[in-house]
Amino acid sequence: METIASREITLSVPDVSCAHCVTTVSSALGALPSVEAVDVDLTSKTVSLRYEPAQVTLERIEETLDEAGYTVAK
Numbered sequence: 239m240e241t242i243a244s245r246e247i248t249l250s251v252p253d254v255s256c257a258h259c260v261t262t263v264s265s266a267l268g269a270l271p272s273v274e275a276v277d278v279d280l281t282s283k284t285v286s287l288r289y290e291p292a293q294v295t296l297e298r299i300e301e302t303l304d305e306a307g308y309t310v311a312k
Contacts, residue, residue, distance in 0.1 A: 244274060247296070248286040250311040251303065254278055259308070266306040270294050 254263060260278040263285055267276045272293030277286045289299070300310045 243290075244288050245291050246286065246288045247299075248284050249300075249303075250283065251278075251285050251308050252283050252311050253308045254280060254283050254285070256280070262306050263303065263308060266302050267299065270298065270302060273299075 251263070254260065260280065263278050264276045267273050267285070267287055270289070272290035273287055274290075275286075275288040278284075279286070285303070287299070303310055
């Protein structure tokens with residue numbers, strides 16, 4: 239049986255600035271399929287997450303952040 243490898247990424251999200259942002263981002267990304275962990279760092283303004291790429295794409299993650307009001311810096 240083949241196991242699906244999780245992927246860990248860190249995205250720069252300059253708009254995260256408060257506890258409400260942390261809750262909003264964590265809830266939005268946590269609701270996506272196969273997202274296993276979300277960590278929002280206010281100091282570095284980054285969002286780190288672990289997910290299964292076979293279940294959710296990076297593009298969908300970025301769209302979800304955008305829909306929640308947070309743009310990923312490119």
